[in-house]
């Protein structure tokens with residue numbers, strides 16, 4: 237198959253969809269891989285690294301015009317809409333429920349659009365979202381610790397403290413992939429960590445893996461209020477799949493926190509779980525409300541592209557290989573997890589939550605496949 241890797245042109249995005257190691261796995265199986273000139277630069281991969289494993293370097297035109305499968309990291313931006321074409325497969329993060337304009341552009345393109353974030357295994361795991369949640373969770377603790385320093389407006393507190401001084405209090409709301417990873421790093425820094433969760437099974441698992449070093453509490457409005465009031469750093473890490481994040485922390489609760497405390501609302505990409513949150517960028521990551529620093533970067537893994545690019549390719553490559561080896565139709569038939577990733581196919585929305593989000597028609601994937609060849 238002809239596989240193209242486009243350069244990310246979204247501001248502040250330095251990741252690339254394929255590492256040279258990933259490109260090698262594809263070229264050695266006989267696929268033709270073309271990488272857009274400079275695509276790997278932000279992740280410290282040179283064009284020559286790709287050429288050394290048998291990939292070709294080309295222009296954006298070469299990538300989009302010639303490829304049967306286009307790999308990206310972020311959703312296409314308006315300049316890219318016109319480059320997609322009928323019969324082409326696009327494999328990337330799409331987050332279509334958040335953009336009707338993009339959804340309509342993909343419908344008009346006639347391309348098969350497979351979203352990393354909705355590839356879902358039978359047990360409900362999201363294997364292509366998980367690595368970015370791991371990174372965002374770890375970064376949340378790191379960023380939170382940094383913004384607690386006095387010169388950048390923080391309380392002036394070292395999370396881990398020193399012997400003889402009490403450590404800082406970290407409260408994590410939601411003990412899933414982000415929450416667990418935030419807790420691991422905060423514990424490693426020596427902080428006192430509390431996780432609020434609403435799934436008892438998940439709390440049992442967290443106790444098994446984290447032991448007695450962390451306090452696990454059932455999440456309720458009252459508990460959130462009490463815990464947030466004590467916290468130096470709050471990490472918002474809840475997810476209700478497919479839905480906007482619930483606003484669990486009110487402005488009043490924020491106002492009750494100590495001056496210079498930090499809230500890291502990782503769930504901001506789903507609207508945020510704090511009433512006073514709004515999305516920020518890596519160029520301007522924080523703002524202050526009620527004396528509390530808010531860190532609400534919507535694409536946190538973009539800050540560490542060397543790590544994120546490798547973690548992303550580790551997760552996506554098996555699916556890329558499936559599509560490249562069998563073609564999309566056969567790959568979907570073989571792997572239901574990949575089938576759940578198909579959001580738009582031949583001008584039809586095949587993912588129900590996306591159609592619902594915009595009041596557009598939903599056609600089940602099987603019906604589209606039955607009607608026409610991929």
Ligand SMILES: NC(=O)c1ccc[n+]([C@@H]2O[C@H](COP(=O)([O-])OP(=O)(O)OC[C@H]3O[C@@H](n4cnc5c(N)ncnc54)[C@H](O)[C@@H]3O)[C@@H](O)[C@H]2O)c1
Nearest residue numbers: 369372410412413414433434455474475503506534535536
């Ligand atoms: N900002 C970023 O760059 C970035 C990067 C990756 C993930 N995220 C976001 O982080 C959020 C968490 O992702 P995840 O992969 O950890 O999800 P996850 O499904 O692994 O975990 C979410 C957890 O929240 C819990 N939860 C739900 N409602 C709750 C409540 N009321 N109180 C306490 N816990 C509750 C669930 O039981 C679950 O354990 C998502 O919104 C995700 O999109 C953001």
